[in-house]
Amino acid sequence: MAIGTARRYLTLRLVAAGLLLIHLGVRIVHPQPTLFSDLLLFNAVAVSAALSAYYAPLFNDRLATLSLGAAMGMWAVGSSLSSWNSFISFHIWTSITNIAYALFYPLILFGMIRALSAKRKVSPLELLDVIIIAFGISTLLATLLLRPAMIALSGTPFSVFLSILYPIGDCVLVAVALIAAIVQPKAIRSIIMLVGISLFAATDLYFLWKSSTSGYPFASLVDDGWILSLLVIAESLWHPGGDGKLSDRLTSLGATLALIASAAILAIAAVHPHYFPVFALIPALMTIALAFLRMSVALREARSADSDRELARIDELTGLANRRRFLAEIDLLHRKEGTLLLLDLDGFKKVNDSMGHDVGDYLLKEIALRFTRVLSHGALLARLGGDEFGVIIYGAERYGIEVAQALRSSLSYPVALSSGSASVGVSIGRVRSDGKGDLLKRADAAMYEAKRSGAGIVLAGG
Numbered sequence: 001m002a003i004g005t006a007r008r009y010l011t012l013r014l015v016a017a018g019l020l021l022i023h024l025g026v027r028i029v030h031p032q033p034t035l036f037s038d039l040l041l042f043n044a045v046a047v048s049a050a051l052s053a054y055y056a057p058l059f060n061d062r063l064a065t066l067s068l069g070a071a072m073g074m075w076a077v078g079s080s081l082s083s084w085n086s087f088i089s090f091h092i093w094t095s096i097t098n099i100a101y102a103l104f105y106p107l108i109l110f111g112m113i114r115a116l117s118a119k120r121k122v123s124p125l126e127l128l129d130v131i132i133i134a135f136g137i138s139t140l141l142a143t144l145l146l147r148p149a150m151i152a153l154s155g156t157p158f159s160v161f162l163s164i165l166y167p168i169g170d171c172v173l174v175a176v177a178l179i180a181a182i183v184q185p186k187a188i189r190s191i192i193m194l195v196g197i198s199l200f201a202a203t204d205l206y207f208l209w210k211s212s213t214s215g216y217p218f219a220s221l222v223d224d225g226w227i228l229s230l231l232v233i234a235e236s237l238w239h240p241g242g243d244g245k246l247s248d249r250l251t252s253l254g255a256t257l258a259l260i261a262s263a264a265i266l267a268i269a270a271v272h273p274h275y276f277p278v279f280a281l282i283p284a285l286m287t288i289a290l291a292f293l294r295m296s297v298a299l300r301e302a303r304s305a306d307s308d309r310e311l312a313r314i315d316e317l318t319g320l321a322n323r324r325r326f327l328a329e330i331d332l333l334h335r336k337e338g339t340l341l342l343l344d345l346d347g348f349k350k351v352n353d354s355m356g357h358d359v360g361d362y363l364l365k366e367i368a369l370r371f372t373r374v375l376s377h378g379a380l381l382a383r384l385g386g387d388e389f390g391v392i393i394y395g396a397e398r399y400g401i402e403v404a405q406a407l408r409s410s411l412s413y414p415v416a417l418s419s420g421s422a423s424v425g426v427s428i429g430r431v432r433s434d435g436k437g438d439l440l441k442r443a444d445a446a447m448y449e450a451k452r453s454g455a456g457i458v459l460a461g462g
Contacts, residue, residue: 050071
């Protein structure tokens with residue numbers, strides 16, 4: 001990082017901390033809520049924390065800084081709208097505030113997992129797992145606790161639902177931060193992140209407790225616990241993380257638990273149709289839909305991986321096995337009875353040079369097709385590169401001799417081309433799997449002897 005850039009970023013962190021100190025000083029000197037202190041200054045600290053997270057050093061995963069910065073930005077939006085409604089007579093729709101606060105949780109959870117893990121490429125499955133965990137487990141636990149909470153808390157079912165949703169989300173965040181601190185005990189980032197998340201959760205829980213008992217006063221000094229925690233979380237990004245990464249099993253296990261909880265919610269609703277409000281069942285249905293989407297993505301990735309592995313072992317021009325696949329099969333041949341043949345085309349270079357590479361490629365494909373028709377099921381035919389082929393035949397020695405002769409015979413007549421025809425031959429080196437040395441090296445020597453002598457087929461010696 002350049003010195004000038006480093007100084008600008010340090011200034012940003014100092015400004016954020018300075019704004020917090022100024023706000024604390026104003027609140028202590030003048031405890032009564034004011035537009036400047038509780039709408040402008042308070043939320044300016046949250047915005048500065050979001051900027052501090054977004055502009056964290058380049059050694060961070062950019063998805064982590066972007067996600068954590070966006071999470072704090074969403075919290076700042078929710079806080080600003082809530083403060084606006086407390087001071088300004090023209091009220092903004094409360095649901096917008098709730099949506100902004102709710103978006104904080106999946107964004108910060110994803111950012112935490114990225115920030116506390118080793119830097120690596122994000123996958124669609126990882127994204128879906130985090131969404132399912134953040135959205136599924138939090139809302140589903142809130143659904144299960146809704147009826148007992150409605151007895152203790154006043155308000156509409158939806159407001160009570162949100163009241164218990166937030167602290168459950170906090171508990172999920174604390175659990176992830178605690179696991180990271182245990183897995184990476186020497187990482188300063190994990191410790192600072194745990195402190196920040198724990199402070200945020202403690203402030204949330206205190207707010208809920210006071211709101212449900214004696215009542216929580218607006219613009220309390222405790223409010224600064226939220227913005228202080230955001231600054232601490234942002235500060236964690238300015239320190240190196242651990243060398244290891246959180247296990248992918250953590251996210252996949254959480255997604256599985258969310259799916260099970262969703263099924264349980266719907267099962268209870270089926271048996272007792274009026275036990276849960278309709279809005280409380282929507283998260284369960286969406287979690288299951290996300291789980292099916294995850295399954296679809298996982299199957300597609302598995303098929304793609306299988307296809308990539310297959311393509312890595314196939315010759316692109318002829319569709320035959322390639323050299324890599326052939327060498328792997330030789331390892332198996334060492335343990336079985338069989339024959340290895342190496343084939344080198346005679347006269348191909350002359351055709352390729354005189355008639356062009358396009359004709360040469362077509363000729364290779366036609367020759368590969370002829371060779372394929374000769375071989376029986378279980379034999380392996382590979383193009384090893386250029387005009388060289390390899391064949392592995394399992395079974396008694398006579399099968400190897402017969403296949404070698406049949407391969408030569410398949411080129412006994414010309415190959416028809418778009419303009420005329422071309423005739424090529426083949427020289428074959430043959431070696432038995434006899435445990436007497438490097439099969440490929442011995443077959444290669446026999447093939448060159450066949451080409452040099454014009455014998456056509458030469459059996460390698462011991």
